Amino acid sequence: MLKLFNTLTGRKDVFEPIEPNKVRMYVCGVTVYDYCHIGHARSALVFDVMRRYLEYSGYHVEFVKNFTDVDDKIIKRAHEQGVACEAVTQKFIQAYHDDMGKLGVRQASIEPKATEHMAEIIELTRTLLKKGLAYQVDGDVYFDVAKYPEYGRLSKRRLDDLQAGARVDVDERKHHPMDFALWKSAKTGEPSWPSPWGPGRPGWHIECSAMSIKHLGETFDIHGGGMDLIFPHHENEIAQSCGATGKEFARYWIHNGFVQINKEKMSKSLGNFFTIREIFEQSEWSEEVTGEILRYFLLSTHYHGPLDFSDQALAEAKSALNGFYDLFGRLAEPGGNAMPDQGLDRSIDRCRATFRAAMDDDLNTPAAIAALQVLRSDANKLFGNDLSTKERQRVREKFQSLGNSLGLFQMDLDKKWQFKKEIVGSGTLQAGAATMTGIGTVFTPLSDALIETKVTERNEARRNKDFIQADEIRKYLADHGIIIEDKPDGTSRWKR
RNA sequence: GGCGCCGUACCCAAGUGGUAAGGGAGCAGUCUGCAAAACUGCGAUGCAGCGGUUCGAACCCGCUCGGCGCCUCCA
Structure with a gap:
């Protein structure tokens, strides 16, 4: 029985999908104006693991993850580089797929783009206007938060509290400072689409409502993203969607914690971030090995908590994985003729049970990994017992099938894992006070x-x-x- | 000012009322020509501190100290 921490209720809820055996989930992807950093990787990975585990648990998962491809930052970037917005978005969507692919993050079932859903966005905006939940000012359309009494239910904030401390640009045209744009009128030099309110482009929040409703229906099971999206992004999505449909929007809201550098949030504005590709470029290990190290590292902490990124943490992940791959290598050797070992079945059963209990408990990946470590230890003990070839394969397959939910241990056994460094990584990465140093030795590969x-x-x-x-x-x-x-x-x- | 999170061994990290999982590093030993791997053993009488509730608390309550996040674009 899977339990998930639901931001909406503030506790772990038993997960029950609307339709038995089927899960519909939506995750906020990225705004494609730059390369992704480890924080993006963590979020993508967390929901990739959620999807994989739901599938492992027998659900059919319909997984939608969007790309925000119309936005101020994209426009700015395009102007800086003197290229069209599409050139920017195309480039970084490609980069996203490359980077996440290296991490073993599977593509979503549907990866919609905001620019391809203008009709739905306009329709939703029109509905909100018709219902009196939005108002038009010149060519802009704003959501009227005061008209939605439940505003703040996700982030547990009251409008009054927000007003008190927020440094809000005083826009006299807005009814309430927290009113947010559904549609922004076009300024010269910006991409725009025709609408009943004149040419313009959608606000940030409306796209996710429009796309999730279109692809998953008005009410669906899981909506996820980073902690920082709780407010205002997801709060606004709820207001718009529920306001327009009169129905519940997403039932389980899941948010992952941040990746930090020296206990501080990793972010663009602080300048203390590592991009995924920097890490791959500087890694002393092959792409496949680096991907798995990163993955292991990111899953070694529960998704809800903060996670401190460091050179040392990656090294520890590597050491831990060495132990697994060393065992896998030995398991691939032909075995002996000893009688089947009863202890093996017990170990495997216990591992599976512990692993599932951990994952069922709000995707407790560190506890799940610990279960795999125990099996590793058991298998090593039994190994000296002359396990047969068949038994060895069975153990290896168990690691592969359980590891699949985490995206671990899928690598070919054929010496793909690297125990010794062979790749040059002579650079030093610097981000804030943290550094990553790669000092590699070049080996002439032997056949x-x-x-x-x-x-x-x-x-x-x-x-x-x-x-x-x-x-x-x-x-x-x-x-x-x-x-x-x-x-x-x-x-x-x-x-x- | 409002809302919220966190503080478990040298490091990372589970555990949320029943007597401290797991990993990494370290030390010692077994095995070995040597080595590596593996295995065995050692390692928090204590979970930031102080009170309280309880037969019993790392887990519940209160206070204190320390670190951080959101309230503005942000995974």
């Missing part, structure tokens, strides 16, 4: 065949007690990024 030959040679030498020769060969391989491990039977395994 598998050559490695095998060397390993055979070395074992020949070892049989002849020529340990000087054996150690020389090991040194040679080590200098090329190859680690040798001797097995009890006189043969050796190697890994990069």
